[in-house]
Amino acid sequence: MLKQLTRLVGTGVLLALVCLTFVDMPALAAPALPVEAVPSVLARPPAQGGITLELCASAGSTTVAGATIPIWGFSEYSGGQCGPAQLPGPVLRVPAGAQVTIILHNQLNRNTSINLPGQTITAMTGVDGTFTREAAPGGTASYTFIAANPGTFMYESGSQADLQIPMGLYGALIVEHPSGNQAYDAAESAFDREAVLVLSEIDPNLNANPDGFHLPEYHPIYWLINGKAYPDTAPLTVYPGERLLVRYANGGAVHHTMSLLGVRELLVGKNGYGLSAGAQQVSVVAETIPAGETADAVIAIPATAGGQQFPLFNRQLHLTNGLLPVGDTTPQIGGMMTFIQVLDTLNFNNYTLASYDPTQDVNATATIEDGGATLHLEGNGWKKIPFAYNVVNNAGGRTVLEFDFMSTAEGEIHGIGFDNDDTINNPIRVFQLFGTQNWGLDAFHNYTTADGWKHYKIPVGQFYTGAMTHLVFTNDHDVPSPTANSYFRNIRVYEEPPPALVVNGTPYVVDTYGGAQDEISAVSIENGGTTLRITGNGWKKIDLGAYNITPATVLEFDFESTVQGEIHGIGFDTDNSISANQTFQLYGSQAWGIQAYHNYDPLNGVTHYSIPVGTFFTGSMNYLVFVMDDDANKAGESVFRNITITN
The missing domain is CATH 2.60.40.420 (Cupredoxins -  blue copper proteins)
Structure with missing residues (x-):
């Protein structure tokens, strides 16, 4: 052919x-x-152990080398809606041994289906097709199988395959090995x-x-x-x-x-x-x-x-x-x-290692390993290297600290950060990663010895800014015979573009909101800019300019949370002071803000909201604001997707 x-x-x-x-x-x-070039559908199995993934097949377009080309593609079905057709389809990830059901929603003008080479289908729904059950136009089909063996597989159209696959109906299925860091x-x-x-x-x-x-x-x-x-x-x-x-x-x-x-x-x-x-x-x-x-x-x-x-x-x-x-x-x-x-990483052989707060650095050994890529601390030590750097968080970029960390013996405080003096708490600028005591910025205090080497990417500019003189390392263990250890390797410091959230097709920079309310949080932009994920204790905003809310204005989005905080919400504002009468609470253990949509149930997963904002308030607003308030635990999660504002 x-x-x-x-x-x-x-x-x-x-x-x-x-x-x-x-x-x-x-x-x-x-x-x-x-970010991975092909977005993944992240599957969280329910309590009974089964996984359900929902996909759409629809028409769309893609741009290749400046040319716009029509395609048919798969996309994620979320909150009752189909995402734009993707080329290739989303990467599907499931654990080995799981029972998986894929539900296909067909928005094409012809029958289509999903073929899963290497998987044994145990149940199907849909209309009769030549090789498999199919989804009719506007209809659905489903395919259930046991992901018995780890490995890399394809999924693709099983209908008119010689036409539908070249048009774009294909993607990768990853069955993950139980170890987590082996393919087989x-x-x-x-x-x-x-x-x-x-x-x-x-x-x-x-x-x-x-x-x-x-x-x-x-x-x-x-x-x-x-x-x-x-x-x-x-x-x-x-x-x-x-x-x-x-x-x-x-x-x-x-x-x-x-x-x-x-x-x-x-x-x-x-x-x-x-x-x-x-x-x-x-x-x-x-x-x-x-x-x-x-x-x-x-x-x-x-x-x-x-x-x-x-x-x-x-x-x-x-x-x-x-x-x-x-x-x-x-x-x-x-x-x-x-x-x-x-990537070119920091070489410790090019720096002079010194004590960071000599009253704390009392009983430690420090060795440089792996040709200068790794700093190994043992005992009870606080160390620093000279590292003049201006930490920023603005429209031009934000400072990021990226590295690998490992510990095989827990102490009281294991951490890393910047400082411009020798005083450890003036203010605290160390990010705690591990340890039995709680001290430091704790948004990344999540290490366990079972993790082995763990990769961290800390958006430092979200937490503090300014001129720094040192990069500091903490291995605190205040006991007579300290045994704690810390390994820091592959360290990089750089600026990355600030996260940009797409609303109504326009990207907006995500910025801090609410002054002291925006305390300790991590922000990530996912799925090509359509998803905002806030974890910790954070209040964020995007600058819409002067957006006029009329009686007809509607705010639509998908929301999800896997960790409840105190207040999860979304709303509008004219300044940086939080406004309960313009914020819609969706979830949380405390009641604050407009309560008409305080009904999120985590058992429902992704939930679609359509809020007629104009029936609650009108006028010119500068900001769209996002709330993930969790003062007590600083561990809550809010995920906002597919945001649109219409009049």
Whole structure:
């Protein structure tokens, strides 16, 4: 069915460009670890152990290399609504051994379904189809199976597969190993970080006219990783010395061989089948993933590779975007390519280690390990290194402290932070991670020895700002024979763009609200900007400008919480002082604000709200505000999704 897809004309020029791109490449500026390029559907099983995932199949569009292309895609069904069609579909993650039911809501103009290669379907609903039960237009179908074996699998349309899959109805299913940090039973499949890479291609002529397209003429000209073509593909960012698991899933109709320069891949799984050590596991520089199949490879990043990057690209040279203009034989690099980017981290060998508050640093040993990447503290010690840095939180960016932490012996206070003097509580700027006493900023006080190495990303600028002179480390254990230890490694300090929440299609910077009410909280923006998650004790706002609330104004959104605090709410305001008469409480142990919608039940999960704001108050408002008040425990969670304001 397929034509020859790699053009011979210009291939030599293209290969030369690839080589020039890869050789002696300067390191890119190290970004924050990116959000996963394909959003996951996070499944929390109910008490009885079953998991239900709801998906939509709908029409939409995507942009590839500047071209807008119609697609059919899967998306998450949440709060009674379908999200926009995604290419590829959301990554589905479930634990091995779970009973899983996928409910499909069909918004296409034809029957569609879900096929799950590698899974045994135990129950189905829907109308009769050729190969499986299908969802009719406007209808639903369901598929139940036991996720018996860990591994990487595909899910895809089982209806008109030769048409619906190339249009975009495919995605990856990850069945997670019970260990949490292995892909399979084999020890060689252990990993520190993972990336899901869904490979595919697009022939825009098919997508423009799926019913009139002549399938033997299928000729892709766009080659994609997670729905994007280089240079829009997301880099795979890792730390020196880590093991990176790459889960390849080929949703296309073409076999794709992925080649890696500079390091090798250890093949540990194929099609959800774990390979045993020895003859089955093979170290390769390139691996072919046939159409509709999957492969898992572990890449051991050298400990000395900080600041380097390794190209990962299609060996068939599907490295262009679209067709070249007539007469142009010099293709530009694009297509199915990304980079493994190894972050450049703090080297303790370049700093002088000193006491932080000598009255506290009384009985400790400090050693620098792993070539300077790790600081190891034993006993009862408070240490610092000179580190002049201006911590910020503004429209231009916010300061982030990112690192790995481990302890095998608990003391009283294990922590990290900044300071500009030698006084530990003037004010307290140390983030406590571990320990039997409660001291310090505790939004990240969640470590257990069972965690082993745990990765932390602390948005310091959300908690304090200003000129700092030192980076400080705490391993407090005030006993005659202290045994506590702390390991800090792979430390990075940088600015990242402030979180931007999309409301009515416009991104807005999330800022602090309520003065002292916004105490200790973490904010994350998820699902391409449509979701705001606040944990801890936080009050936040976005600046709408002068938004006029009329009697017809309606505020719609989805809300969810897995940890109850004191007040969870949403509302409007004209200034930074909290206003009970303009805030709608949704959940919480205390009563504050407008109570008409204080009815959230966590057993219902994601709940859709439509609040006729204009029937409660009107006028010009500057801010949309979000409340996650939990003064007592600083552990509550509020998740707001798909926010719209209409008049």
